[in-house]
Amino acid sequence: MPTYTALTHLPGREAAEALAEACEDLTPEPVGTGVFEIEDGSQLWEVGAYFTEAPDEIALALLAAAHGAQPFTISELPEVDWVAHVRRELTPVRAGRFHVHGSHDADSVPEGVEALCIEAAMAFGTGHHDTTKGCLEALDRLEREGFQARRIADIGCGTAVLAMAAARLWPVTVLASDIDPVAVDVAAANVIANGLLGRVECLEAAGFDHPILYQAAPYDLVLANILKQPLIDLAPDMARHVAAGGRVVMSGILTTQADEVAAAYAKAGFVRPDRRDLGDWTTLVMTRG
Incomplete structure (x- = not known):
């Protein structure tokens, strides 16, 4: 049709x-x-x-x-099976220690990596976009620098690739939320496919607006790969839900928008912005003062 x-x-x-x-x-x-x-x-x-x-x-x-x-x-x-097309076109992505691949490449995963299997589906986050890759690299750096996280949330999780990556790095249960029920279903399926059932809990929520998310605060680490304006709107809530010394990893930000997002978080009490650019996109890591 x-x-x-x-x-x-x-x-x-x-x-x-x-x-x-x-x-x-x-x-x-x-x-x-x-x-x-x-x-x-x-x-x-x-x-x-x-x-x-x-x-x-x-x-x-x-x-x-x-x-x-x-x-x-x-x-x-044209009439195209886009999921099948994307599966053929998407090659594995390396981001820090993470190797993100589809099931069609499961037999070619190299040794010594943290492999995450993400299928092309109706949710954002296959690892190929520079925003996702930037966040994965930021997580890898944080763990290598000795950062410890006991409470972690992924806000706007999409496929839950970031939540699953965090669960591979720190031995805790990560809360992954998205406003889109389709994304939540996709995320839950990915969690099972990656052997992380019980380590990542998927929730339907806008921002932190869920009893489980509220009760688990304050967080040592929050991940938010969304867009500029939602990130700015979330800044006061981030300040309320992130513990002193905790980190927030943010992307979905064009390089031309990074200063505006960083300023909104500085106003909310976050300090020491660590900015890394990949192509046209920026990943920001900021610390709750």
């Missing part, structure tokens, strides 16, 4: 959400719509509508004009 996408952008979240809602009244009706902030400092928001029938181009043009958006770009996507 072919899939069609219609994408546009315009300034302001409210305007974008209004346009996405208006798209739902189209005929043929989209099977889904989405609104995403474009993380380049432009203050623009992308609106996407997804169809299984060719959309009405005239109706989309009228909607875009009425809402002050750029004209929709309409594309027909």
